[in-house]
Amino acid sequence: MTNLSDIKIVIVDDEPSIVTMLQMVLRREGFHQLYTASTCAEALELGARIFPDIVLLDIMLPDGSGLDICSKLREYGNPHILFLTAKASDLDVLRGFAMGGDDYITKPFNPLEVAARIQARIRRLEQESPSASPVKRPDPVLYRFGHFTVNEAEGELIVEGQPVPCPAQVFQLLLHFCKFPGIVFSKAQLYDKVWGINGQGDDSTVMVHIRRIRERIEVDPGNPKLLVTVRGLGYKLVKESQER
Incomplete structure (x- = not known):
């Protein structure tokens, strides 16, 4: 069972109220390794330093677009990337997935939904993880x-x-x-x-x-x-x- 306190989450957003709200809800849900960035440069520096498990990534940032740094963040441990953005058209969503995003939530959003999606991702990874001591490789299905x-x-x-x-x-x-x-x-x-x-x-x-x-x-x-x-x-x- 994954210890939620071990999951490293980077919140990349230049709106302090959103960052504070997400930090409060995620801490209440059991996540404690929370890091924040307000620019693309800060997000990349954090990614290279801590190799996050989850990145909550705003698209419109002061020094560029979250879309442009998505593939670069992938190089740092291949984190699960969830876009948080006010850009809600089908074209924006398609572009977000095309650039390497795993999930997409439009603003305004319920922070509990963000927490639920993160927890769902963790459960999925646990189900996909092989047994610690496999006895026999299963026949392919x-x-x-x-x-x-x-x-x-x-x-x-x-x-x-x-x-x-x-x-x-x-x-x-x-x-x-x-x-x-x-x-x-x-x-x-x-x-x-x-x-x-x-x-x-x-x-x-x-x-x-x-x-x-x-x-x-x-x-x-x-x-x-x-x-x-x-x-x-x-x-x-x-x-x-x-x-x-």
Whole structure:
């Protein structure tokens, strides 16, 4: 079980009221290694010095954009990066994920939701961590759907016989669909099952991750045939040609 007091969190925001609010709530939730930065330069200096586990990253900073330093922060221990921003358009969300963000919350926000998302991420990492003393390597669990295969044990997506890079959260969402082919899941259900957050989350987060899956597995992502939208209900992975 992860000790929350060991998790290093960097809050990068130039609004003191937001920083203070997040510090207060996160400390109350059990996080004590909290670091703050108000500029891109300070954030990079902190990242290089402490190798954070979580970065709460504002996009609009006095000396630049959080988007521009996201990939650089990745070099310091590959932290989970959650954007906090007033920029809420679909294009802004897409750009945030394209630049390497793992999650996206728009201002104004409830700080308890930020804490919940961090805790959900920690639980997910605990579930993904291998046993400290494995006795036997499990047989690979493969999900085959036409031209693509998902190897659960290896955390690998194979398309047309070639491995395709797949960010962790995108892979987890795809894996969930593979485990339940033909089942329709609403955005709220996906947020609950994959992100580990009860209730309705940010619709854009799910939509962006669906799009990223389609870009990898669909012949024509703009006209999906595998991961399809069921209007008014949600999404499902068609089960035709599925093997196990």
